[in-house]
Amino acid sequence: GNSVTQMEGPVTLSEEAFLTINCTYTATGYPSLFWYVQYPGEGLQLLLKATKADDKGSNKGFEATYRKETTSFHLEKGSVQVSDSAVYFCALSLNYGGSQGNLIFGKGTKLSVKP
Amino acid sequence: DGGITQSPKYLFRKEGQNVTLSCEQNLNHDAMYWYRQDPGQGLRLIYYSQIVNDFQKGDIAEGYSVSREKKESFPLTVTSAQKNPTAFYLCASGTRNSPLHFGNGTRLTVT
Numbered sequence: 001g002n003s004v005t006q007m008e009g010p011v012t013l014s015e016e017a018f019l020t021i022n023c024t025y026t027a028t029g030y031p032s033l034f035w036y037v038q039y040p041g042e043g044l045q046l047l048l049k050a051t052k053a054d055d056k057g058s059n060k061g062f063e064a065t066y067r068k069e070t071t072s073f074h075l076e077k078g079s080v081q082v083s084d085s086a087v088y089f090c091a092l093s094l095n096y097g098g099s100q101g102n103l104i105f106g107k108g109t110k111l112s113v114k115p
Numbered sequence: 116d117g118g119i120t121q122s123p124k125y126l127f128r129k130e131g132q133n134v135t136l137s138c139e140q141n142l143n144h145d146a147m148y149w150y151r152q153d154p155g156q157g158l159r160l161i162y163y164s165q166i167v168n169d170f171q172k173g174d175i176a177e178g179y180s181v182s183r184e185k186k187e188s189f190p191l192t193v194t195s196a197q198k199n200p201t202a203f204y205l206c207a208s209g210t211r212n213s214p215l216h217f218g219n220g221t222r223l224t225v226t
Contacts, residue, residue, distance in 0.1 A: 004157075034214075043119075043205055043217030044158075089157065103215070107157040 002027045006090045006106035013080055013113050021075040021109045023064075023090035031092040033057075033066055033073040034103065038087045047075075047088070080113045087111070118142065121206050121218035128200075128225050136191045136221045138206035145210055147189035151175060152203040152220075161204075164189055193223065200225045 007022040025031065032051045036044040048057030053068035062077045073090060090106040119140045128134045140147065146165050150158040160173030164183040178197025183189055189208075193200045203222050209215040 041219070043121075043207075043219045044215075045217070046214035049214065102160065102163065103158075105157040105159075107155055 002031075002092065002094065002104050004090050004092055004104055004106040006088075006109055008107070009087075009110040011109060011111045013111070015082055015113055015115050016079045017113075019075070019077040019080045019084075019111070021088055021090075021111070023073045023075065023106060025071050025073065025090075025092050027071075027092055027094060029094050031094050033064070034091045034093070035062070035064055035073070035075050036089040036091060036105075038089065038108070040086070044089065080111070082113045082115055085111055085113045119206055119208055119216055119218035121204075121221050123221060124219070126221055126223045128223070130225055131195045132225075133192055133194050134200075134223065134225075136193065136204055136206075136223070138189045138191065138218060139187055140189075140206075140208045140216070141187060142208055142216060143186070144208035144216070145186070146208060147183065148207040148209075148215070149173075149179075149181065149189070149191045150205045150207065152205055158205065161191065193225075 003026045005024050034049045035047040037047045038044045048059045050057040050066035056065045064073050064075045087108045087110045089108045091103040093103050122137045148163040149161040152158050159175050161179050162181045164170035180192045201224050203220050205220045206218045207215040
């Protein structure tokens with residue numbers, strides 16, 4: 001079946017450290033891939049997306065590249081800030097070009113950044 | 116400002132009672148969704164609606180019901196048949212080729 005696996009947290013880093021959160025997927029067909037972020041007490045916000053192989057999504061210093069050969073979409077940031085502390089969700093959608101609501105989510109990775 | 120409003124933020128109910136969670140959007144989105152979030156479980160799709168007066172079951176629809184009488188509104192009822200209703204519930208809306216917009220969620224506690 002279709003699924004998303006992301007590294008378990010929590011991840012604790014010092015400010016300005018390099019961040020990697022691993023995400024791999026299993027899907028039939030050609031999924032679109034997403035990273036969402038959830039700040040404490042809030043809903044989810046789209047952080048970045050990629051809709052085909054080798055696409056790189058980027059936003060707010062975060063990047064992720066759609067790697068079809070390794071079925072991965074790892075999230076990276078070169079220098080994290082305390083304000084990046086949140087839960088990060090990797091997700092896929094098989095409705096390319098259609099509604100993105102039928103998303104399949106990973107379990108989330110909690111990131112804590114210490115000053 | 117356009118957005119999705121979920122109310123209330125916190126909700127407490129006794130076991131055996133039905134409870135309805137509100138979700139309203141003024142984004143003019145056709146599609147609306149309900150997700151359930153549990154610690155360590157990620158998000159799971161309960162119900163979704165692509166158009167007014169139509170909706171489909173998601174992965175964990177048992178014990179839940181919805182209606183979509185207006186484009187702006189997609190209320191979720193948690194019935195007494197839901198075995199484990201305590202959770203954080205998220206509503207979302209979207210259109211073709213656009214990212215989902217999420218509300219800020221309702222935390223339901225059933226005792």
